[in-house]
Amino acid sequence: MCGIVGAVSTRNVVPMLIEGLSRLEYRGYDSSGIALISQSATQPCLERIRVAGRVADLAQKAQHASGLIGIAHTRWATHGAPTEANAHPHLGGDNVMVVHNGIIENFAELKAELIECGFAFSSDTDTEVIAHLIAYELSKAPDFLSAVQEAIRQLKGAFAIGVLNINSPQQVICARQGSPLVIGLGFQESFFASDIAALLPLTQKMIYLEEGDLALLNGQAIQIWDSKNTLVERPIRMLDVCSDSAELGPYRHYMQKEIFEQPVALANTLNQALAAGFAPTLFGEDAAAIFTTATAIRIIACGSSYHAGLVARYWIEAYTGMPVSVDIASEYRYSQGLEQRGTLIIAISQSGETADLLAAIRNAKERGEVKILALCNVAHSTLTREADLSLLTQAGLEIGVASTKAFTTQLAALYVLAGSLANARQTLSEAQLLELANWLPRLPAMISAVLSQESEMENWAQALTHFEHALYLGRNTLFPIALEGALKLKEIAYIHAEGYAAGELKHGPLALVDEDMPIIVCAANDSLFEKLMSNLREVEARGGQIYLIAEPGCEAALPYVKSALILPISTGPLAPIVFSIPLQLLAYHTAHRKGTDVDKPRNLAKSVTVE
Template sequence: MLLAGLTRLEYRGYDSSGLALVDNSDMTRLRVAGRVAELAQRAEALSGRCGVAHTRWATHGEPNEANAHPHLGGDNVLIVHNGIIENHRALRDELSSLGYRFTSDTDSETIAHLIHHALRDTDDLPTAVRAAMARLQGAFAIGVVCRDHPERVVCARRGSPLVLGLGFGERFFASDIAALLPLTQRMIHLEDGDIAELTRDAIRIVDQDGASVERPARTVDVAADSAELGQYRHFMQKEIFEQPGAVTDTLARALELGCRAELFGHGADDAFARAPAVRIVACGSSYHAGLVARYWIEEWTGLPVSVDIASEYRYRNGREQDGTLVVAISQSGETADLLAAVRAAKERGDVRVMAICNVAHATLTREADLLFLTQAGIEVGVASTKAFLTQLVALHVFALALARTRATLAEPELNRLGGQLAALPAQIAQTLALEQDIEHWAQELAHYDHTLFLGRHTLYPIALEGALKLKEIAYIHAEGYAAGELKHGPLALVDEHMPVIVCVSHDALLDKLASNVREVQARGGKVFVLAEAGTEAEFDGAHRLLTVPVTGGALAALTMTLPLQLLAYHTACRKGTDVDKPRNLAKSVTVE
């Protein structure tokens, strides 16, 4: 069970792996500086009645066996830990002075020794864990087993996600529901500060004040095979081709209700009507989705929109206008910088927070006032694909709902834009049929070390996203630019060794973009053009040209995303990189 769960969680951390088993008075620990498959080979002869397991994404100390989890405290406590302990240096010095010997470079080992030390004053493992938690600064989710307390596990969270699973004569905990889906769909999401004691037949939870609490159990409606590879070579490829269905599911209720404010929860109509401005906060690909949405919202509502990287916003000083709509975008709903930004926004004014998220019971969704859940399903590939596309869909619906509430678009125009949304899944499927042509581009692109992506209007953030994908999984240095900025610096880099990928939609800026392309061609640059049908004539002489379906303007950002995802994927395949688990990256960034 532990190994199967680790395999399903390996996309979250894969620098090293390990497990610990307790069986009566016996305690076994096994760690490897490698992937779960290697751990599984070495663990074939092991068994136990209780255990913990972990895949690591290195924050403190290089990936090696000594730094792999579980970590040992004294001679009888083993812990696994997600997160960062900010005061670990002071704790390490204190514990060393008490005689504890550290065998790793990690911050996590301090937790194990703290719990062991607390057990000198109590025989109750949850009490010892609570005492250790009181000394910790930072974010963490931990699991603890102890040789002296067989057949029980204690887990706790502060800032990092943790979910419990209810089986028949079995109890589980994990950092992600994906690990538990083959075992149970009955889940309990712990609140911040909670400590849970698990035995085979019971769960006891206390809150951060030590008071016994009940947390609701919910049935998670996700297919157990959602995290299975199936017929595809990689999860990223699978998830790219799941996008027509993900978009259909995300749009279902929105189309049924006509893209109205009620989609976002109680009070949304009033919040939308009164908002003086919109502030979007996000990280990574979600930030790029927010940049696209700014064009839609400003054009359709006239509201001022600012888009901030969450890790920057949280450390900026300032005020928010009362009533501002703060839109927080996240796949997991557990991104540490985003959660901190949301809390900072609440301190800066009387704002309403709206979450766009793919996980129903995440921390973000619980802290938000309003909510739109995307229906991307489990996304295993570290490079976001279907989660990003469904975020764009949700933001498009939000922009239309905002315009409807504020009466800034006429009803016929709202209906026309809604009709374009209804046609989107079929256009996505049509665009994905270009995969073989994109593979030919990838064969050539894989030989370059640098790439420039250009776009205008909503396709400028898509150029940023295309560059990010190529960096993430193909390890090719890539930059995305607004095409109008070409003469303000990037043109200096253009020569026969710098391919330029241009995203083109059928809009008022077509002539200007064609001029940008000619500037590149005049300097010997190889131009790869992704153009909406009907614009091809403007790019005669391009090194490569591929036509994508016309969506009707506003949705070009969504269909143009697909060939860029496929281009990054097939380029990475040609280079032989680890597509689903790119070096140095993790799926959910739950630490700062």
């Protein structure tokens, strides 16, 4: 979950490294550092600059540094506290520098062996083991490349690394195993990073490294070896992504910007679907056959993507009659049992690099004859490459750690998937499919209309900042949205919040309700509204303060609530997507009023690439 970037150039790489780190800071921000091979009067020398702080602190400390080759890192701590001593890059012997994203599982055994060989450790990290191990292998190997290859062979776990060697002052080596890594190609210069966001200001010509790949960069040329140490070529891809998408613009925070980008993100995601209707081929050439013959559906995801999967379960079961199970990836991978033959696994991930999810789908393949369908926001990610079918959401870069537009575009894609499954399996009539499809063109305008009610959420936020706890309630497809709303408040406002199915209130949570417990309720104008009204009366009778978000037609609830937001439109089957918007705004404005770091909440990082 750390961010790494490296560069080899004919110009000073320090500004490139600092800019790259600033664009990767959402991946970790406990500490940061850079290492350079700089040219002294007589010979090359290693220079390292580290801070126990943000990239802005590093930029200040490194303002006079210079070098033509370097590596850099922004950290999310796993081994050791966020101190300068634990900050990357780490020194191996006196000639190697390493940056690392991931976790080395056998670091303790390797560390003990290296101490016996005379190496002294100055940090608590697993990364320092890699640095010393490469230095040790350099003492025996014929060259830099061979030493790194031999060291990697001994590592167990997930990693993406960048390595400098003072004795190879024009080269940098990077490698990946279980963590993402991309190479950027410029004019007489080359780069690597854990995310394309770091490289967009420098180039749009990219190479995605495959699992087990190692690359040697020298600015003029790039060589890549696979996991068998065989020299290979990987395709060069031209990305149609503007670096401006990573700019903040007029907004206070990236999260606010990304909330307001949702009408466009949803329109972009739905463009293909609107043209294709609910044609299964949208997900791949073999989709129709796979959809028709699927015997069961299992959705696997983490975090907000898991909540999206819970919503999809309602849609898919309603439109196809197929039973659907939804699993948290980190639980599924350690559970027991075989998969039914013909199961369709729907894997949902914003980054496509989530370690627990990738492990889960690989585990699913071992359990039975299954097909994998990936819903992802990143082209050429590990998830999409390993899946049988895929659909890319078009959310664009999402920098705020708390997911907003990536979540709603996942929901939109899952709605299309539910319709496509129904179409392939002929479980709905043409008229019913057309009715479902007709909601989609309205969605961007519906979201824009709700965004215009932002001021009401600002008013609610003023009240919420004074509470330490909150409950979120919803029914049917709005129950997972209650879970998501509570997660957002926890993530960025640091207020303890829980989401519940409203009917569960009297089975325990009602004991918490008093005048100090705000209850945020999502109400659709549907067949369950009267049931929800009973839940509201239960809360009101016990002095709970109800904040109601409701569709038109739910005005009967107003006497029981402290404050209400009536949405400007009816939302139909797309209610989960539309109701997500005011809950995102509420969490954002509450966090902003409390003065928390909205885009970089404590202890969290964007792309969870470690277990």
